[in-house]
Amino acid sequence: MQTEDFTIIDDGRPVPVPVTLQNDQIRLAPEDLKRALDWELKPEGLCRGSTCILIPEAGSVVTEAGVDLLEFARLMDRPLALDAEERAAYLGTSAGDREEALATLQAPDFTLPDLEGELHSLSDYRGRKILLVAYASW
Amino acid sequence: MWQKLYEELKDSNFVVITVAMDKTAADARPWIEAAKPTHTSLIDAQHLVADLYNMVNVPTIVWIDEEGRVARPNDVAFGQDTFKALTGIDSAKHLDALRAWVRGEAPSMTPDNVRSLRSSPTRQDQEARAEFGLAFWLYERGRNEAAERHFLRGGELAPHDFMIRRGSLPMRGIDPMGPEFAKMLMEWEAAGNSYYLQLPY
Numbered sequence: 001m002q003t004e005d006f007t008i009i010d011d012g013r014p015v016p017v018p019v020t021l022q023n024d025q026i027r028l029a030p031e032d033l034k035r036a037l038d039w040e041l042k043p044e045g046l047c048r049g050s051t052c053i054l055i056p057e058a059g060s061v062v063t064e065a066g067v068d069l070l071e072f073a074r075l076m077d078r079p080l081a082l083d084a085e086e087r088a089a090y091l092g093t094s095a096g097d098r099e100e101a102l103a104t105l106q107a108p109d110f111t112l113p114d115l116e117g118e119l120h121s122l123s124d125y126r127g128r129k130i131l132l133v134a135y136a137s138w
Numbered sequence: 139m140w141q142k143l144y145e146e147l148k149d150s151n152f153v154v155i156t157v158a159m160d161k162t163a164a165d166a167r168p169w170i171e172a173a174k175p176t177h178t179s180l181i182d183a184q185h186l187v188a189d190l191y192n193m194v195n196v197p198t199i200v201w202i203d204e205e206g207r208v209a210r211p212n213d214v215a216f217g218q219d220t221f222k223a224l225t226g227i228d229s230a231k232h233l234d235a236l237r238a239w240v241r242g243e244a245p246s247m248t249p250d251n252v253r254s255l256r257s258s259p260t261r262q263d264q265e266a267r268a269e270f271g272l273a274f275w276l277y278e279r280g281r282n283e284a285a286e287r288h289f290l291r292g293g294e295l296a297p298h299d300f301m302i303r304r305g306s307l308p309m310r311g312i313d314p315m316g317p318e319f320a321k322m323l324m325e326w327e328a329a330g331n332s333y334y335l336q337l338p339y
Contacts, residue, residue, distance in 0.1 A: 009275050012186055079261070079268035081291070086276060086284045092268035093189065095261045102259075105252055107202040108190040112180040115163055115170055120178050122155065123206070129152045129240050130202040133140055133217075134182075134193050136159040137169050138304055138314035 001065065008069070009090040010037055020065060021084070027066035037091070041067065046075070107132070139217035143233065144177040151204070152240045157182045159196055159301060161277075161309050184274055188301045189267045192259045195300040195334070199232070201239065209239065209246050211256035213337045231339045255337050266296035270306065277309045286310060298331070 003018035006026065017036040020027045030041040038048055041062060045052040053075060055061050061071040069089065073080035079092040101108060107130075111121040122130070144154040154177035158166035163181045170179050187193065191200060193212055201210035215232035222228060238244035247255075273288035289306040296302060303322060307314040323333055 007275075009271055012184055012189075012271060014275060079265040081265070081268040081272040081288055083272060083276065083284055083288065086281055088272060088275065090268045090272035090275065092264050092271060095259045095264045098189075098192065098259045098264060102192065102256065103253070105208045105249055107200065107206050107208050109206075110187055110190055112157065112182050112186070113163075114178070114180055115167060117163075120155075120180060122202070125153050125155065125178075126206055127151075127204050129150075129204060129209075131140070131143075131152070131154045131236060132187075132191075132200040132202060133154065133156045134159055134187055134191075134196050134198045135139070135156060136196045136305060137165055138160070138196075138308055 005087060007088045008036055011093055026069040028069060029066050033067050139173055140177065141173055141175050143217060147237065147240050150240050153177060155180065157187050159185055159188065159305055185270060185301060192257055193301055194298055203246065208252055211252055214334045225334055227334060227336060235339055262295045263299065266292040266299055266302055269295060270302045273306065
């Protein structure tokens with residue numbers, strides 16, 4: 001089947017990936033899933049590093065046509081915002097993963113640019129007390 | 139806005155990191171240039187920090203200790219009283235508590251206390267953030283009509299998330315201080331909700 005260009009924005013990081021579109025189904029070849037999202041299809045399930053998630057027997061996550069993106073998101077319990085017309089989807093972080101991280105009380109690290117485009121990470125300031133302020137002109 | 143406090147406390151092993159949740163660095167630039175910060179001042183158009191910390195409005199502050207642990211979870215606080223008449227929030231309580239914590243004059247909040255005061259993201263909150271993330275990506279590519287659908291969907295999924303609802307107004311070409319926001323605020327408060335949720339001191 002013919003593939004089309006599609007963009008998966010994986011937690012803020014856009015990754016172009018060829019997909020097949022059929023009815024409401026968006027399918028990726030397993031090698032593209034590995035390349036784009038770093039999940040590998042193995043006999044034991046979908047794996048990333050040493051973590052493997054069992055694929056339900058009766059499910060439709062993996063078919064001969066490829067890995068179904070919506071079913072994949074559901075299996076991972078990750079939110080998926082989709083715009084089929086625009087050929088793009090945002091794959092976010094699950095509430096469970098976010099909560100697990102926040103419950104440790106460890107402040108999540110991030111790296112962002114300043115006005116000059118120079119990057120700074122929260123972890124650069126370890127060893128000092130920090131007031132983090134999110135604000136906006138709006 | 140936080141420059142004065144930073145100058146006052148910077149010799150006490152303390153830093154301020156501000157993160158502007160504006161659609162471009164150009165939007166944040168006049169504010170930053172007026173404040174002339176010597177502290178770290180960053181731009182987060184994509185709202186990545188809002189997602190990481192479950193922030194739903196601005197301003198949101200977090201205290202982080204020397205070990206990188208949250209010492210006071212998400213709270214609303216201002217560096218000065220410019221908007222006090224509008225917000226009803228006095229900057230002094232937070233500033234006094236912060237000074238005492240930085241100088242070691244007051245004990246830190248216990249981890250149990252931090253846990254009891256922090257909020258947890260729901261499944262819908264994360265779905266809303268995914269919608270915002272897609273909308274922002276489309277907006278940056280000039281796909282405004284498509285972006286609009288997802289900005290709105292995000293706001294519907296998480297009506298309390300003004301980081302999405304108000305924060306997307308400039309991206310949608312709508313004045314974030316104008317009638318659209320006034321209506322949003324009025325409806326939210328008429329339903330018995332608060333726009334600013336302050337933690338106890």
